[in-house]
Amino acid sequence: MFFLKELPTRRMLETYAARYPGMEAGTVGDALRLLRRASLLLRELDAYFSAHGLSQSRFLVLVVIDREPEATGLLASVIADRLDISRPVVTETVKALTQAGLLTSVPDPDDGRARRIALTTRGQAVLADRLPGYFALIAEFMGRADEPTA
Amino acid sequence: MFFLKELPTRRMLETYAARYPGMEAGTVGDALRLLRRASLLLRELDAYFSAHGLSQSRFLVLVVIDREPEATGLLASVIADRLDISRPVVTETVKALTQAGLLTSVPDPDDGRARRIALTTRGQAVLADRLPGYFALIAEFMGRADEPTA
DNA sequence: CCTCAATGGTTAGGGTCCTAACCAATACCC
DNA sequence: GGGTATTGGTTAGGACCCTAACCATTGAGG
Numbered sequence: 027m028f029f030l031k032e033l034p035t036r037r038m039l040e041t042y043a044a045r046y047p048g049m050e051a052g053t054v055g056d057a058l059r060l061l062r063r064a065s066l067l068l069r070e071l072d073a074y075f076s077a078h079g080l081s082q083s084r085f086l087v088l089v090v091i092d093r094e095p096e097a098t099g100l101l102a103s104v105i106a107d108r109l110d111i112s113r114p115v116v117t118e119t120v121k122a123l124t125q126a127g128l129l130t131s132v133p134d135p136d137d138g139r140a141r142r143i144a145l146t147t148r149g150q151a152v153l154a155d156r157l158p159g160y161f162a163l164i165a166e167f168m169g170r171a172d173e174p175t176a
Numbered sequence: 177m178f179f180l181k182e183l184p185t186r187r188m189l190e191t192y193a194a195r196y197p198g199m200e201a202g203t204v205g206d207a208l209r210l211l212r213r214a215s216l217l218l219r220e221l222d223a224y225f226s227a228h229g230l231s232q233s234r235f236l237v238l239v240v241i242d243r244e245p246e247a248t249g250l251l252a253s254v255i256a257d258r259l260d261i262s263r264p265v266v267t268e269t270v271k272a273l274t275q276a277g278l279l280t281s282v283p284d285p286d287d288g289r290a291r292r293i294a295l296t297t298r299g300q301a302v303l304a305d306r307l308p309g310y311f312a313l314i315a316e317f318m319g320r321a322d323e324p325t326a
Numbered sequence: 327c328c329t330c331a332a333t334g335g336t337t338a339g340g341g342t343c344c345t346a347a348c349c350a351a352t353a354c355c356c
Numbered sequence: 357g358g359g360t361a362t363t364g365g366t367t368a369g370g371a372c373c374c375t376a377a378c379c380a381t382t383g384a385g386g
Contacts, residue, residue: 027373028218029260030236034243046308049315057217057314064214067207068178072342072374081342086180093184103364110179112344117366119342139351139364158196164207165199177343222344231372253334265373267336289334289381 027068028061067167074163078156079126083111083119085160088128088153091145099144101134128152177218178211217317224313228306229276233261233269235310238278238303241295249294251284278302 039051068082075081090108091100100108106116120143123129128149134140145153189201218232225231240258241250250258256266270293273279278299284290295303 028214028221028232028236030240031258031260034239038243042307042311046311049311053318054311054314057318060210060214061217064178064210065218067211068215071178076341082178083342086178089184090180093188101364108181110181113365114345114367115343134364137352137364141365157192161192161196161199161204164204168203168207226371233372251334262374263335264337264375268372284334287334287382291335 027065028058029065029069030058030062033058033062067164070163070167071160074159075156080152080156081119083109083115084123085153085156087116087119087123088145088149091129091143092150092153097144099130099132099142101140102143103140105143123149177215178208179215179219180208180212183208183212217314220313220317221310224309225306230302230306231269233259233265234273235303235306237266237269237273238295238299241279241293242300242303247294249280249282249292251290252293253290255293273299 033055036051036055039054043049043051043054071082075085086109087105090105094100102116102120103113105120106113109116120129120131124131128146129143130146131141131143134142183205186201186205189204193199193201193204221232225235236259237255240255244250252266252270253263255270256263259266270279270281274281278296279293280296281291281293284292
């Protein structure tokens, strides 16, 4: 996360750019604004989810499973790959969601190592309940004027 | 952090947009790309810093102190405000940087509660050593082509 | 003055994420 | 077939960030 309020001034960046060829001041400024803006949005999304007993990752786990055309569920390793997070996080997240009654996890009939993770009816309902607010929050955020740049 | 590899398709977003007036599919798609792109950059920056015994926050603490024209140092609460992070994180970060010899923290002569936090010579040197790689990493990242969008 | 609110800072406890190391089952290959 | 590598998953331990609650000092008002 990157929340630095006052980004380096264009002047500072240009001083560096002059010293290190290959670095372009405008590009770096763009990157820092990207980081700050995304971090602020992530913070708002985290607040939204935690107010509803979820988190970014828990929500996205529900999303990728729901998105799956196969009704048989996903493997944890597939979820880790789709979400680009580590497998231990999937283990923990799936455990929490299963305990909350939003997921089921049954042994894979074809592979003794694997488990098939699927949404329960309640999981589908929770996801459907959260999506409108999720999109609304994002749309509202994006509509807000950018902060004035130094 | 938000690393979802396959973002929702335009079609999916449009389905939602049709259902929830006020939500515009293109805008939400932009936001999700913003989140993913920033998360990837944050991950690379974290790796860069941790390879050098730092972290985003530690680095930024050095930056904001260095940037300060006053030579007397900053208060922890000011650092927390500039970086937009909680005060306990500043307490912990400053402690680590002080133990590493990059910062000094001396009682404020005018306020018995406060401490003035300043860079040591070594802290300045470490910051100067990291800045070029930091900017280079960012510039290189921004130069990379965006991932193909679904 | 003397009380009480505000400010500077720390501690305690919890959430999320990571890597490294580890089982168990499957797949490859001679 | 039997040894070895690979794959699915979990456990252990640590880094970083947060809120709530807590001291200590300063400031403001009657």
